[in-house]
Amino acid sequence: MINQLGVTDEHYYTKYAEIPEKIKKEALARADKSPFRQLFHTEAPSGYLNDPNGFSYFDGKYHLFYQWTPFKYQENPKLWYQAWHHLVSEDLVAWESLGPGIEPDTLFETHGAYSGSAWDNGDELLLFYTGNTRNEDWQRTPYQLLATMDRDGVIKKAETPAITGTIPGYTDHFRDPKIWKTAEGYFAVIGAQRTDLTGAALVLHSENGTTDWRVLGEVGTDRHQDFGYMWECPDYFELDGMGILLFSPQGLAPEQNRFENIYQTGYLVGDRLDKTHLSLHEQSEFIELDRGFDIYATQTTALPDGRRILSGWMGLPEIAYPTEAYGYCGCLLLPRELRFEDGRLKQRPIRELAAYETEEKALSVRLDPDANTHQIAIGFGHVLKLHSKNTAAGQLVLELYSNEERTRYTRVLLDSAKGEIWLDREKSGLPVGEAYGTKRLLWEGDLSEIELALYLDRSSIELFLQDGLVVASSRIFPDESQQSVYFESLSGEWAVAGTHAKLDVQAKKG
Structure with missing residues (x-):
C-alpha cells in the first residue's frame, strides 16, 4: 500500500x-x-x-x-x-x-x-x-x-x-x-x-x-x-x-x-x-x-x-x-x-563518576629491566588512575585485560625514546574494524611524567591522557580469562603510582 x-x-x-x-x-x-x-x-x-x-x-x-x-x-x-x-x-x-x-x-x-x-x-x-x-x-x-x-x-x-x-x-x-x-x-x-x-x-x-x-x-x-x-x-x-x-x-x-x-x-x-x-x-x-x-x-x-x-x-x-x-x-x-x-x-x-568508585586500592610499582614485570588482577568494570615517571629513555608496556599467558590483551605502549604513546588492540579479543588498522598513535611529546586514567568496562576502554588533553575511546571484546593488568619495562626505569577501583554503577539500562 x-x-x-x-x-x-x-x-x-x-x-x-x-x-x-x-x-x-x-x-x-x-x-x-x-x-x-x-x-x-x-x-x-x-x-x-x-x-x-x-x-x-x-x-x-x-x-x-x-x-x-x-x-x-x-x-x-x-x-x-x-x-x-x-x-x-x-x-x-x-x-x-x-x-x-x-x-x-x-x-x-x-x-x-x-x-x-x-x-x-x-x-x-x-x-x-x-x-x-x-x-x-x-x-x-x-x-x-x-x-x-x-x-x-x-x-x-x-x-x-x-x-x-x-x-x-x-x-x-x-x-x-x-x-x-x-x-x-x-x-x-x-x-x-x-x-x-x-x-x-x-x-x-x-x-x-x-x-x-x-x-x-x-x-x-x-x-x-x-x-x-x-x-x-x-x-x-x-x-x-x-x-x-x-x-x-x-x-x-x-x-x-x-x-x-x-x-x-x-x-x-x-x-x-x-x-x-x-x-x-x-x-x-x-x-x-x-x-x-x-x-x-x-x-x-x-x-x-x-x-x-x-x-x-x-x-x-x-x-x-x-x-x-x-x-x-x-x-x-x-x-x-x-x-x-x-x-x-x-x-x-565527569566528577559525578567518583561517587561510584568502590574497593579502591593503592598502586606503587618501580620497574626496570631486571625487575621488569608487575601484575594486578582487577576484573571487568574498573577505573585505573596512574602517574608514571621515567628518568631515562625507555619503553613501558601496559597490557590491559590480559590473560595469564599474556597472549591476549589491549596494549598501551609508552616509548620515551621516541616520545610516543600508542594504543594497540590487535590482540584484544574478538576482532573489530581491522580494515582500518589495529594501532593508534595517541601522543607525541615529552614522556618524563605521564598521567593516565583508564575506564575499563566489559567491552570497552576510555583512556584520558594528561588530564584530558588526549582521549582514546575503543571497543574491545576480551574473553572471561582476560582479567589482569600487566606492567612491564622493556627498557629504562619507570616509577608508576596510582589507584585502581571498581566502578559500580547500578544503572537501569534499557
Missing part, C-alpha cells in the same frame, strides 16, 4: 506498542545472552544504538535520548522501526529508561526519526530533529521537525514541519539539527551536503523557535570548504569566548596517523557566530576529538552549573561489531566535561 506521501507502508511500524510482544521478548532474550554486556556504559536493550540526541537538563533532571533501531537484527519477519529511546538521570551516571521517546509515527518520518537536539524553554523541552522518508523509488525527502515535552514527559509533535525537503544548492543529505537560543532568537546548525558532493554545516534561525525557521547560510570556514563529502551531527557552542564547531565529517583520507577511522569526529575553533556573522574564521586545523578507534556523532549540553558536557556514540557506522551476533550493537561514551585550554578542548570524566 502507498500512503499519501508516496511511501510504502509494508513492514513499517509507527508505534513500539504495535509491535508484537513475542518479537520484543525474543529480541531481549537474544541480547541477554551476550557475554559482552557493559557494566557502566549505556547500551540498548536490543537492536542498534547510535547517535545521542536531545541531551539536556530539564525540570530538575538530565535527559538523554539515543537513536534506536531495536529490531535491526530481526530477520523473520523483517521489521524496521527507528526512533529515539529516552533516558533520565539525576547525576549523569545512573540512567533510567523511559522507553520510546520520539517515535516514527507521522508521515514526515516514515523511515525513521533521525537525530536532533533539545532546548529547555522552562515549562517545556523543545525538541528539533530530522524525519526521514523514502518513496517507492527509494528517493529521500528529509523533514526538519519540532516537538515539545512537558513536565509529565508527554511529547507533542508540531503538525507541520519546520523545514520541508531540500535546500537549493544542497542534496537530500540534510539532517541532525543542534539547537540553541540567544537574545537574537533560536538558532540551529545542521549537517548538509552541497550538490558538488562536499560537506557543510548550515545555520538555521527562528525568532520564536516554533515558526518561520529559515536558512541563514553556511557556517563560513576559510580552509575547510572541500573537507569530506558530508558533515553529520554538527554542534556549535562557545567556551572561553571562542566559537567551537564540533562535527563528524565523512570522506576524509588518512594522513600521517590522522583520520584513520572510517569516519571522523573533531572540531574547529574560531569566531563566535551570530545572526549576521556566520564566518567561523577558524584559528586552527580540524582537531580530532578522540584518538581512539570508536567515536562518532557527539552532542554537548550546558548544565545549570556552567559545565559543558559531551555525550557520544562509542561506535561507527558501517563497522561490524561482535555483539551483533546477539542482536544488539552500540553504546554511549561516559559523559565528559569539556574545557577550552591553550587553544584546544580538554575532556575529563
